[in-house]
Amino acid sequence: MSEKPSITELLHISFPLIMAPMFLVSNKEMLMAGMRGGIMSVFPTLNFRKEGELGSILDELQTYQSAMSKGNYGVNLIVQSSNPFYKKHLEICIAKKVPFFITSLGNPKEVIEKAHSYGAKVFCDVTTLAHAQKCYDVNCDGFIAVGQGAGGHAGPNPLQVLVPALKKHFPNKPIIAAGGIVSGQGLLSVMVLGAEGASIGTRFIASKECTVTEAYKQGILNAGMDDIVMTTKLSGSPCTIINTPEAKKMGYTQSWFERVMSNNPNTKKWFKTLVQYRGMKKLEQSVLPNNYNRLWCAGKSAELIDGIQTCQEIIDGIQQEYNDTLQEFANKCK
């Protein structure tokens, strides 16, 4: 019987790390730097919404990847009827034969079937066993286990429970852990729990290649773990943000009226679309250069981030810590 491929073989990368997809944050320079560093660079298709943009970034990444011997690239699709770009973006990604997909929310069946037709791999963001079961039933290739305190739509469960629980229930599916990881030690800790690698978001916002406002980067450097709070105001789902005066003013939970509209079968679809559209606009006003609003999405790992480095320096640092820690343990166990 042939042996199962390792995660690096499966994803055509040389180090088991994903540069996580980040709405309004992931950009071409970061993605290419990730590929040069030998990792998997993933971006949300929603970052390239203007006509022709998605096709052209995919062409550039594909050309870049062909010239590379180690890194790879992929896209993140929000698989929900409230995402008006879903069908169009999926069609473009399939036509361009994108090698790797991460799906968020919703049912990933269509993405998986289409991606598998040419051998691409699909990992699904999961925060609970129930969602993981749905993705397993439609033949996903692996899970991104999104734990408590992750940047963006964080899960309700700690990685120390979620990763082993996924491993126990779905022993043949590779798991990538996401949430709170910034170092080689963090990566190794989730591998000890049963993950094959890690997906890192917040750490890469404080990178030289990232083009968000300097104030946002400083906000991450200054934030401690207790400055990161959850709000459902931006998208309807719990999302981590820095607790700035603007975040306090916006609030953390949806009103009674908003919850009724989001759950009523007659209003659900359009109301969620409206909430997400409004949230997207608010974030845009905070993230893009020349804006002064302070609604900044970031995970609890902000506590551990204290400098702005290039993506290559961040990746090299994690690799160095990973190797040093392995060596330290080997020496301890002699």
Ligand SMILES: Cc1cc2nc3c(=O)[nH]c(=O)nc-3n(C[C@H](O)[C@H](O)[C@H](O)COP(=O)(O)O)c2cc1C
């Ligand atoms: C600013 C920001 C935007 C994000 N946008 C997305 C997104 O569009 N789609 C998605 O699947 N995950 C998104 N995430 C979650 C990341 O892909 C990843 O799961 C998370 O950052 C991992 O936790 P960490 O930030 O502690 O490393 C976002 C995270 C951040 C910080």
